Amino acid sequence: MTAKPRLLPAVAVPVLATALLASLAPSSTAAPAAPAAAAPQALYGELAKNGTFTPGTADWWSSGATLAAAGGSAVATVKGGTGKLWDAMIGQDNVRLRPGVTYTLSFDARASVPAKMRTTAQLGAAPHTAPLDRTIDLTTVSQRFTMPFTSGIDTTTGAITFQFGGQPVTTDIVIDNVSLTTSTAREGFYVDPSNNAATWVKNNPGDARAAKIKAAIADRNTVKWFGDWDADGNAATDIQTEVSNYVGAAAAQGRVPVLVAYNIPGRDCGGPSSGGAGSPDLYKAWADKFARGIAGRPAIVVLEPDAVAQSSDDACMKGTAEQRFDMLWYATQHLQQQGPFVQTYLDAGNATWTLGPDLSGNQGIGLKKMAYLLNRSGASLARGVSVNVSNFDDTAVADDYAKRLTAQLKTDFGLTTRWVVDTSRNGNGAHVVPGSPGSGHVGFCNPARRKLGVTSRVGSAGGAEYQLWLKSPGDSDGNSSQCPAGSPPAGVFSPQLAEALIDGR
Known part of the structure; x- marks a missing residue:
């Protein structure tokens, strides 16, 4: 001394x-x-x-x-x-x-x-x-x-x-x-060391694809998803500790962590990624612990992919849309209370889904309706919106949608809204059938000929605030009848899917 x-x-x-x-x-x-x-x-x-x-x-x-x-x-x-x-x-x-x-x-x-x-x-x-x-x-x-x-x-x-x-x-x-x-964006984004690709590489050192997948995906995967596999109020794992450990590990490296909260009740409307908290009260308890785990430290949070857009689907909601708005508002509010170092982006779907129609006959939501849904869900409490999560629109298409949507939010509700774009799988853009420009999401489940997009980075002037890998490349979209034969369940890593994304085939 x-x-x-x-x-x-x-x-x-x-x-x-x-x-x-x-x-x-x-x-x-x-x-x-x-x-x-x-x-x-x-x-x-x-x-x-x-x-x-x-x-x-x-x-x-x-x-x-x-x-x-x-x-x-x-x-x-x-x-x-x-x-x-x-x-x-x-x-x-x-x-x-x-x-x-x-x-x-x-x-x-x-x-x-x-x-x-x-x-x-x-x-x-x-x-x-x-x-x-x-x-x-x-x-x-x-x-x-x-x-x-x-x-x-x-x-x-x-x-x-x-x-x-x-x-x-x-x-x-x-x-x-x-x-x-x-930890700031100038130092870069935190790579999840236990992402599914990294785990597969570690467990398969003799596989001829391991080095390729490690270099292209495992060492660059800058996102972690949190959901009911972590805790919904009943599970043994404590979500606050999980989030705190992850954000703390990022801070120790001087990098910004990117987290996706994905635990809304009725998630994915019974689709391949269905699940979520068991009730609105359990969700609020989970969301509160999720926010407290960040503890005001620098973090980027994408909140509940698809949840806002799906709230317009009466068949999905079955009269629970108001509950969903309330839960999303609660989560956004509690994240806002963590202070200005926590940047929250409320998910706003994607260009084809919103603007439609697509080949499956969906007519889309429309910009004015989407702006209304976002406002009901707490957009005024968030820094911005996320677009193209787990989808394939190229960045120019996603930016165009986001520009029009944020302009609508400004016109209708006076909100100044930024946006982030998921670039994890948009290197070849969405699949478009010749002569049918509205067909951008045909084959949404593990489609062929998609490719890795640019890795997580700060966006360019006039466009997205950040371009981020939000979907973990190589993780399956699901194994329903809409998916290619042999597809793993949603969220399970596939070296075949990973290699196809690397090669663009």
């Missing part, structure tokens, strides 16, 4: 929602087609040194308090008396902070008696500008604190401080598991 002169009171920087969102917003430069090689720790990833205080308190200083390690935690003892919070503190120097970048400081903390503690991430010297400046209440029971913030400063000499002076009695402040990470 080394002593350090106390810092002057930090000068806080106002954090506006627009500035926070800018840290995840697209620029005119596309992200790399594949995840970039790991950058130096000075740029992203874990920035806090010795956050577990093992062994001891190396890399940490104290001022106005005695600092020691006990039981794998830091214990700072401050004598009782008058004073300000900044009259006693512990901290760490030489922290790299970059302007416009999103960071998350998290830690466990408790006190021997209830106490206040001020937490900052700031310049280590005058004027001590602090992008993060938050005062919290500690109890005698350890709590986990998670504090996302956007840096407005550019420095290699930043500091993390925990300030706790002015306690009325001598107090022990116990701190552990300190972590400072950053």
